[in-house]
Amino acid sequence: MTSVPYPTLLPFGGRVLDLSRPHVMGILNVTPDSFSDGGRFAARDAALRHAADMVAAGATLVDVGGESTRPGARPVSPLEELERVAPVVEAIVAELDVVVSLDTSTPAVMREGARLGAGLINDVRALRRDGALEAAADAGLPVCLMHMLGEPGTMQLNPHYDDVVAEVGDFLVERMAACVAAGIPEERVILDPGFGFAKLLGHNLSLFKHLERLHVLGRPLLVGVSRKSMVGQALGREVGQRLYGSLALAALAVGKGACILRVHDVPETVDVVRMVAAVSAAE
Numbered sequence: 001m002t003s004v005p006y007p008t009l010l011p012f013g014g015r016v017l018d019l020s021r022p023h024v025m026g027i028l029n030v031t032p033d034s035f036s037d038g039g040r041f042a043a044r045d046a047a048l049r050h051a052a053d054m055v056a057a058g059a060t061l062v063d064v065g066g067e068s069t070r071p072g073a074r075p076v077s078p079l080e081e082l083e084r085v086a087p088v089v090e091a092i093v094a095e096l097d098v099v100v101s102l103d104t105s106t107p108a109v110m111r112e113g114a115r116l117g118a119g120l121i122n123d124v125r126a127l128r129r130d131g132a133l134e135a136a137a138d139a140g141l142p143v144c145l146m147h148m149l150g151e152p153g154t155m156q157l158n159p160h161y162d163d164v165v166a167e168v169g170d171f172l173v174e175r176m177a178a179c180v181a182a183g184i185p186e187e188r189v190i191l192d193p194g195f196g197f198a199k200l201l202g203h204n205l206s207l208f209k210h211l212e213r214l215h216v217l218g219r220p221l222l223v224g225v226s227r228k229s230m231v232g233q234a235l236g237r238e239v240g241q242r243l244y245g246s247l248a249l250a251a252l253a254v255g256k257g258a259c260i261l262r263v264h265d266v267p268e269t270v271d272v273v274r275m276v277a278a279v280s281a282a283e
Contacts, residue, residue, distance in 0.1 A: 006218055007187070012099040012119030012142055017060060019220050019259040022273050025061040025101060026054030026266045027226065030084045031068045031076075047088045048095060055098045058270035061120065062096075063262060064088050064113075065103030069124050069197075078108045086112055093117035101144075107135035114139035120190075122222075124148055124197065126175040133182040143184060144222050145175045147194035159198040165210045168193050172217060190220045190260065196228040204230040208249065211256040223253040224262035226269075247272050 008020035017023060030047050051062045066084035067076040081104065092100050093116060101120040102113040107129065110121050119141060126145040127133045136143050147168045149159055161167050172191050180186055193214060195204050204225075214221060231237065231245035243265055250261050250269050254276045263269045 006220060010142060010188075010220070012061075013114075013117060015099050015119055017099065021277065022254050022258060023060045023260050024058055024266055024269050024273060025063050025222070025260050025262045026051070026057075026059035027262060027264050028054070028062050028064045028088070029068070030064060030066050030088050044087045044091060048091045051088075051092050051098070052096060054266040055096050057267040058274075059098065059266045061099040061101050061260065062092060063101040063103045063122055064092070064118075066109070067104065067106070078106050081106055082109050082112060085109055086116060089113050089118055090116045105129045105132060107131040110135040110139050114141055120144060122146075122192075124192075124194070126171075127179065127182075128175075133178060133184070136179075137183040142188045142190060143179065144190040144192050145172060145179070146192035146197065147171050149198035159200060159203065161199075161203055164199065164203045164207050165213050168207060169214055169217060172214075176217070176219070186219070190222050191217060192222040192224060192262075195223065195225045196230060201230055201233045204228075205234070208252070208256075211253070211258070215257055220259040221257065222260040222262060223249075223258040225249045225253070226261075226263040226265065243268065251276055 008018055009016055010019055028047055028051055054062060064085055066081040089100050092098065099119040100117065101122045102109060102118045103122045104110060105123050105125040121136050121139060121141050122144040123132065124146045125148065127136055127143065176186055176189055179189055193207055195207065226246045227239055227242045231242040235245045237245065246265065247268055250263065250272045253261060254273060261269055
């Protein structure tokens with residue numbers, strides 16, 4: 001596995017994770033319209049049971065999202081998103097030993113989620129909504145900044161790159177600088193290249209192939225490719241048939257130095273991570 005150029009112990013609210021080894025982040029969409037599991041875990045009790053299953057399977061983070069970011073998803077008001085997310089965050093924090101991640105771009109959700117005990121803000125818009133930088137700074141939590149051009153509803157309309165890896169890196173550098181200016185130390189930043197967001201298949205594959213180039217940014221990398229269209233397009237598979245392709249990318253991502261894998265299929269991905277670690281630890 002690729003060595004990392006940053007201190008590996010990172011506080012996530014009341015917990016500390018050692019990022020010298022890869023961690024699995026389980027996806028928990030409390031939305032009716034997410035691309036893979038929309039509606040299955042929208043109710044609080046169902047969401048809590050699924051979170052418990054993922055933690056038992058080895059997830060050290062659970063990413064709770066109340067706004068779908070699939071292309072064409074309808075906008076969600078801050079109040080509606082908060083009503084979806086807050087009860088689930090509160091229940092998980094009370095019941096489970098896991099870092100709760102807030103998959104949100106909404107300042108009100110960041111503030112309330114942090115108050116309820118969340119440990120990470122994971123924003124696909126890289127804190128570009130009005131008030132998001134200030135809310136994240138006030139929360140005092142680590143933030144994950146993702147690369148995306150435009151908004152989810154329009155991001156796939158003919159995206160263009162001359163050098164996708166360099167341009168993704170430049171965007172992330174700019175957003176890190178904005179965080180520092182807002183009072184969020186660089187040491188609290190995690191970076192996500194944004195696979196599937198404003199990227200066609202060729203962009204995604206090239207970005208993944210050259211993922212190591214992003215280590216020059218000096219921050220932990222989160223990779224989210226689980227069940228995404230890049231797997232479907234490369235293999236000709238529908239959403240429900242993308243497990244094996246997703247696991248192949250998980251193994252490759254670990255080998256390229258990713259420290260957090262954001263996935264739907266936690267038990268299978270944990271096995272991949274453990275197997276790669278066993279080989280890496282051998283003489």
